[in-house]
Amino acid sequence: MGIDNLQGEGFLTTTLDQVIAWARKNSLWPMPMGISCCAIEMMATASPRFDISRFGSEVMRFTPRQCDVMIVAGTVTYKMSTVVRKIYDQMPEPKWVISMGACASSGGMFRSYSVVQGIDQFIPVDVFVAGCPPRPEALLNALMELQKKVQREQTGDRVHAMKRSSSRNPRHDPGRARPSQGTLSGCHRRYIGVPW
Numbered sequence: 308m309g310i311d312n313l314q315g316e317g318f319l320t321t322t323l324d325q326v327i328a329w330a331r332k333n334s335l336w337p338m339p340m341g342i343s344c345c346a347i348e349m350m351a352t353a354s355p356r357f358d359i360s361r362f363g364s365e366v367m368r369f370t371p372r373q374c375d376v377m378i379v380a381g382t383v384t385y386k387m388s389t390v391v392r393k394i395y396d397q398m399p400e401p402k403w404v405i406s407m408g409a410c411a412s413s414g415g416m417f418r419s420y421s422v423v424q425g426i427d428q429f430i431p432v433d434v435f436v437a438g439c440p441p442r443p444e445a446l447l448n449a450l451m452e453l454q455k456k457v458q459r460e461q462t463g464d465r466v467h468a469m470k471r472s473s474s475r476n477p478r479h480d481p482g483r484a485r486p487s488q489g490t491l492s493g494c495h496r497r498y499i500g501v502p503w
């Protein structure tokens with residue numbers, strides 16, 4: 308049957324990469340890494356008023372094995388960073404990270420010896436959300452931005468992403484956006500087990 312004969316029958320042509328990306332972007336399952344006050348707004352995002360299920364992301368799982376997008380919401384201390392990194396490592400590829408709020412993205416108001424000045428120091432971040440705390444709409448906007456990014460990705464890109472994520476040094480990844488402030492001191496590197 309020639310393609311001309313299919314006109315009017317209701318068909319479309321696409322590529323396998325496009326179909327996979329479309330399926331992935333509409334079924335991003337969050338790992339809710341709620342650490343402090345921003346988590347309250349993250350929980351509100353799942354409420355009927357804001358309805359994150361419109362984006363296929365209402366299935367928040369509390370096991371990293373069933374998630375593909377980690378939402379880090381709150382102040383991350385160096386002590387907690389080992390836990391966040393471990394949970395991130397336990398998530399299967401492909402996986403993405405949203406940094407929600409000023410504290411997760413840059414340490415926020417906590418310019419302190421005990422607080423990590425941006426989670427991109429120990430995990431790769433795909434989308435940063437500004438605010439203290441960001442409203443649920445801002446988190447939904449971040450999710451939509453992440454969906455656009457996922458839709459643009461080719462399946463082969465994931466192979467490179469896996470290599471990047473295993474490098475354990477997201478700050479040296481030029482393809483990732485990151486805030487400017489904050490560096491790990493030598494003792495903090497040793498504390499969270501980062502080899503660089």
Ligand code: SF4
Binds near residue numbers: 344409411
């Ligand atoms: S950004 Fe503001 S609301 Fe969010 S964890 Fe920090 S202090 Fe709390």
